Amino acid sequence: MRVLITAGGTSEKIDQVRSITNHSTGRLGSLIAAAFLEKEAEVHYVTTAAAKKPPMIKNLFLYEISGTHDLAEQLTGLLKKYTFDLVIHSMAVSDFAPVRSFSQQAFLTAINDQFQKKQGPLDEKDLAQLTQQVKKDEKKISSDTKQLYLILEKTPKVIQIIKKLQPQTVLIGFKLLVDVSKEELIDTAYRSLQKSHADFVLANDLSQIKADQHIAYLIDRNQQIIGTATDKKAIAQMIIKTTNL
Amino acid sequence: MRVLITAGGTSEKIDQVRSITNHSTGRLGSLIAAAFLEKEAEVHYVTTAAAKKPPMIKNLFLYEISGTHDLAEQLTGLLKKYTFDLVIHSMAVSDFAPVRSFSQQAFLTAINDQFQKKQGPLDEKDLAQLTQQVKKDEKKISSDTKQLYLILEKTPKVIQIIKKLQPQTVLIGFKLLVDVSKEELIDTAYRSLQKSHADFVLANDLSQIKADQHIAYLIDRNQQIIGTATDKKAIAQMIIKTTNL
Numbered sequence: 001m002r003v004l005i006t007a008g009g010t011s012e013k014i015d016q017v018r019s020i021t022n023h024s025t026g027r028l029g030s031l032i033a034a035a036f037l038e039k040e041a042e043v044h045y046v047t048t049a050a051a052k053k054p055p056m057i058k059n060l061f062l063y064e065i066s067g068t069h070d071l072a073e074q075l076t077g078l079l080k081k082y083t084f085d086l087v088i089h090s091m092a093v094s095d096f097a098p099v100r101s102f103s104q105q106a107f108l109t110a111i112n113d114q115f116q117k118k119q120g121p122l123d124e125k126d127l128a129q130l131t132q133q134v135k136k137d138e139k140k141i142s143s144d145t146k147q148l149y150l151i152l153e154k155t156p157k158v159i160q161i162i163k164k165l166q167p168q169t170v171l172i173g174f175k176l177l178v179d180v181s182k183e184e185l186i187d188t189a190y191r192s193l194q195k196s197h198a199d200f201v202l203a204n205d206l207s208q209i210k211a212d213q214h215i216a217y218l219i220d221r222n223q224q225i226i227g228t229a230t231d232k233k234a235i236a237q238m239i240i241k242t243t244n245l
Numbered sequence: 246m247r248v249l250i251t252a253g254g255t256s257e258k259i260d261q262v263r264s265i266t267n268h269s270t271g272r273l274g275s276l277i278a279a280a281f282l283e284k285e286a287e288v289h290y291v292t293t294a295a296a297k298k299p300p301m302i303k304n305l306f307l308y309e310i311s312g313t314h315d316l317a318e319q320l321t322g323l324l325k326k327y328t329f330d331l332v333i334h335s336m337a338v339s340d341f342a343p344v345r346s347f348s349q350q351a352f353l354t355a356i357n358d359q360f361q362k363k364q365g366p367l368d369e370k371d372l373a374q375l376t377q378q379v380k381k382d383e384k385k386i387s388s389d390t391k392q393l394y395l396i397l398e399k400t401p402k403v404i405q406i407i408k409k410l411q412p413q414t415v416l417i418g419f420k421l422l423v424d425v426s427k428e429e430l431i432d433t434a435y436r437s438l439q440k441s442h443a444d445f446v447l448a449n450d451l452s453q454i455k456a457d458q459h460i461a462y463l464i465d466r467n468q469q470i471i472g473t474a475t476d477k478k479a480i481a482q483m484i485i486k487t488t489n490l
Contacts, residue, residue, distance in 0.1 A: 014265065016423045016451055017267060017268055017337065017421065017451065018266065018267055018268070019265070019268065020259065020263060021265075021266045022262060022263055023263070095386075096388070104372060108367060108369070108372065111356060111367065112367060115360055115367075121353075121357040121360070122360075127352070127392065131392075141340075143340035143399065145399075146369075147398050147399070148341045148396070148397040149394070149395070149396060150394070150395040151393075151395075152392065152394075152395060153391065154388065154391055154392070176262065178261045178262065206262065
């Protein structure tokens, strides 16, 4: 059996010394990988520099990426090279990446110019023009401004690549929310399963993740909760069991 | 001899799952600490979770912080409790922290409202009003917007605390720029020495930092380059030598 696992959190550069980072220790992913390695699966593991790594034993192939763009490239390469029985996409991927930054003064000038031209309320197209100016290759944003304005744009949904390139693989997506009701968590996770054409989605809530606790629900295509786990090791075992190893 | 060293890079939360992080591996800081520990100094080491740690031997006291606010609190506490012969502030501290985020639509509404009220070009005060609305305790920013607008504000300069609380300590500040001339690097580093009342500043340029190379200049209060080093271990030794151990 060949498994592809993503874990850790991606970073998107603001400039050469600052990034926006999605938090993820990678602990859950490393435990899932360890459980599959124990079952003698071949594990291809895509992760980030700061994330906790699985045991570096035979059958583990490790790939490090940093941002969403790298991740998409790495996954595309792997999915074209190997056939995977199972893909577990637990990585916390940046939804937004910085496209433009303004000092307070530059931002004022830019929007005042837009209003001058428009002579009326601004709309989405006008905002788009703010970012259309060629993005300067900002080396390090000067700290010589009281406020900084950062415009971020949605990143492409990397998970979509998986079923597009390997429709036959079994895909488990992850959805993390913060402090919502169980109902909202399940609903939101299920919608993300539909969008990504995943077979299962693991739904979890940051407010229910502590040092020795990690409450998670595994949801299938019929929006049924087919499993519940209360810590990271149990999540790994639930995934193993569901995928019939 | 008692030394206080800061190392690593701070993070400022955007919401509960995302942060803006200043990159720093903490390798240089850990080598400087190791060099002082070898000289049997007592080393108090303030760092971040992701940063490389010095050898955990006797005489090392380790403190972990995350953001600028934690850092200021931790340093204030230590400077009130202990007298330090030397403070080496190598941590990459966030210059800006997020104060407000807007979806594209919310941002349009907010600035169009401002223009409506003002009936003329906006100024700094009008922008300030955008952030004066009480910051919502954003749990996880919804990804349901094409663009995200993030307003960041300057953080207080933590380095200023040091000489204010212990005017007699010897303070070494750090200045990192990206791809500038040597002249600009030295000038900018010297201005930061003046602002922070440091005794020395270590000036370095990211474009001259590679796996086995780290070019750095140690500058004193007379704007003299009193030392040049070409790798991290040499920087640690240069600091040891300058501080007469």
